Amino acid sequence: GEWRGTPGRATAVAHPNIALVKYWGKRDEKLVLPRTDSLSMTLDIFPTTTTVRLAPRAGQDTVTFNGRPATGEALRRIVAFLDLVRDRAGSSERAVVDTENTVPTGAGLASSASGFAALAAAAAAAYGLGLDATELSRLARRGSGSASRSVFGGFAVWHAGSGTPEEADLGSYAEPVPAAARDLDPALVIAVVDAGPKAVSSREAMRRTVDTSPLFEPWAVSSKDDLTQMRAALLAGDLEAVGEIAERNALGMHATMLAARPAVRYLAPATLRVLDSVLQLRRDGLLAYVTMDAGPNVKVLCRRVDVERVAAVVRGAAAGGAVHIARPGPGTRLLNA
Template sequence: MNRTFGEFSAVAVAHPNIALLKYWGKRDREFVLPVTGSISMTLDIFPTTTRVTLVPGTSADRVTLNGRPADDETFARVSTFLDLVRDRTDRTDRAMVDSANTAPTGAGLASSSSGFAALAAAAAAAYNLKLNARDLSRLARRGSGSACRSVFDGFVEWHAGIGSGRHGDNSSFAEPIETPRWNPALAIALVDTGPKAIPSRTAMQATIQSSPLYLAWAFSTLHDLPAMRAAIRDGDLTTVGAIAESNALGMHATMLAARPSICYLSPPTISILHRVTELRKGGVAAYATIDAGPNVAVLCDVSAASQVLKELGDIDGVLATHLARPGHGVRVYDGNVA
């Protein structure tokens, strides 16, 4: 993580991450502490750029998203997050926040992970709050759990930590997983770029409270964590992919079994899953993962990416495809991004 500090203003750029072992459920909602750990890949596409500028003498924060004033809910989340930063410094100045997403917000493409990673880094720099990478991940987690993983490059593990409250806060952080020289890629198929009918936070809580499958999925995730960590370190695409696909489908099964049922999967989503299975039968190592939304990311070797992208693009209902490789964690600047 590169960091330089400006005079009460900073710009940060962060990329979203796609979880291969999912974060789905909080044990402590105030401190955003997860029920299980998770593992993700930070992407090299869809960056969020956020500028935070302190405005002494004003009485309220100002927040714009993609050039427009933020809605009330987004404003409240951002301002509350800035309060966390102000509480750790000797500055109480309000701030102007300008953020631009290149991924569709709220469509299940992890835009909140890049958004709050960029906000955390830019706000810390603007308020001159000097944090190491681990503590920055802990701060970003308070805005959006998955944001803690976007602090780091490539493959990242978010440790669930132990306990709740301050103790849990100190023990729950993200860190990178050392990887060999291998060539993983994610072929991303967009089938819907609009906001989700049910926000992830709402669906997550409803699943925990009502799904009879949730605990079984959580225990399975705990078992899968060391296996996936080892497979990433070994560059074992087949094992990483098989675990990721099973974990994602299990997460969606918990939602389908919730009362009332929650379904993010659309007909094109199901068609993609069938096509991925057909690719494997044809000898292509390809594995699907789906966040809380209808869009699908397919893990494969970069050598197979062109074929996978073509297969996905031929499916009725797929609006666009994108290729992602492991990308950089958050970067902070004291002026315009070069």
Template sequence: MSTAVAHPNIALIKYWGKRDEDLILPCTGSLSLTLDVFPTTTTLTADADAAADAITFDGAVATGSAARRITAFLDLVRAQAGITARARVDTRNSVPTGAGLASSASGFAALAVAAADAYGLALDERDLSRLARRGSGSACRSVISGTAVWYAGTDDATSFAEPVAGPALGMVIAVVDAGTKAVSSREAMRRTRDTSPYADAWATATAADLDEMLAAFGRADVTAIGELTESNALRMHAAIMASRPPIRYLTPQSIALFDAAAALRADGLDAWATADAGPNVVLLCRDGDVAAVRDALRERTGLPADRLIAAHAGPGARLVPASDPAPAGVSA
């Protein structure tokens, strides 16, 4: 039995689009911040007597595509370990699933760490990042503590995430809608690639954005980091909305939160908005400003306190004793 905990990450430079769907190799590199909120806890037990994998999410038996996706991932681990034993997998998820808050990132990062340990694979952080990527691309970044860059690479061996040094950053997550989105990220990526006239421009611009972002981190330039974060998010959503038929994740309230970030900056409080593939908006700021940004955002938008989540840089995916209580879902 092995138990692992992982947290979601929010991309500052987005991952959107695969050039290899089997290996999950991205069209471009990306960069993210792993958070200290919304942990996923996964316990895996190898069972030589079982005829099939048994998978539960928050106490409910997983079926359909969700179960098949996990079994396919475990087959990769079993092949690498040279072991055929099936597994019992129990996952407890505190991040809303399918809401654009990186639930698959924390989920597959935790699964990768637990499965590698249970099946006896001695993997270092880079190897775990490669493995997690095969379950969900962004999961390779949740293996890493704090800020991580995911290299697009040219093959399986060269596409992984590693830490990036830089200034202390924090976030305020504004939960617009915690429900499951109508179009999954995987489907939306395919539709963007196949039908959006901006897909190629998105990839070219994002590669340049990543180079600029790494340079901004190198000189600890928070303003440049924030401006690149907001611009890159809006470029991604522009490419998505240009798909046919169109996909629109951002709601009027989402756009209002981008406007609120601009208003906070005009008032002298630095914060920049970003959004993954969903309606929920995240404000990036200096770590010491998280509480002030949350309070100012609540005053400006009227959102209740339980929908404004303060977050800081968090730990990478890691093993924990099975007897440990589940980590808290959010931080104060």
């Protein structure tokens, strides 16, 4: 496969992605099998670069994150992921992992998607697994669900998989979605309204939503239609429809959390101010739609030609928070392979 590098050492680069039809809820925690299909756009900003080197004489894995040793839960998740790769490679060699993440600290953007996509590609190559892109996506999924989508550039759909857990494991991977990219020509304005750590992890929030929210099943059902319509909108190059579907799917996802017991609420007062500013942009005749993930920050989908105008309005509403501009970006790749 294309993901075979120099055994012993490999470096990979991956970018974050933003879901337009969300992944929210698992059917299997260990295998990271989602309850629904999801669809995303990979971004061209904030890459993660990860190098994995095998360390034959080491007694344990060493993980460095932006120059600092990883500890606690972050380290545990990476070591568990390396164990999975070692198991497949029939290897017991430990590794040295070096990760450089360019997402500004506290930007409130998930780094687990780019992080585990880059780690999966680098580790698979370093341990000599010859994976194709589908196999890499399936592997990255085990680190973090959304990482399965960052393997691909542009738009990607992540299939939930079906049947027994073993069958669903095989069927649950991402692949590129055909889109009329030239007609769509989208941009994303990211408004950081709160850079603090989140009160509830997305893992815990998903679990609580699936277990207790009476709105979860209806959202999961309507998400199927959202996905079908999203695929058609992308194929047709209809950015207005893409935005409409993405916005209702994201608001619906937050509604499932608000109805959980106890409620999970990521939306903050500043989030709603940005939502109001986007409504005003629409009244003024611009194409602008929002999506929000497991946090208070807002991503505004708009036309590339409008991005400066949208960013100016959003910057005003975000009241001092940073604003970043992104476009569709590339998939995960190995360096010097």
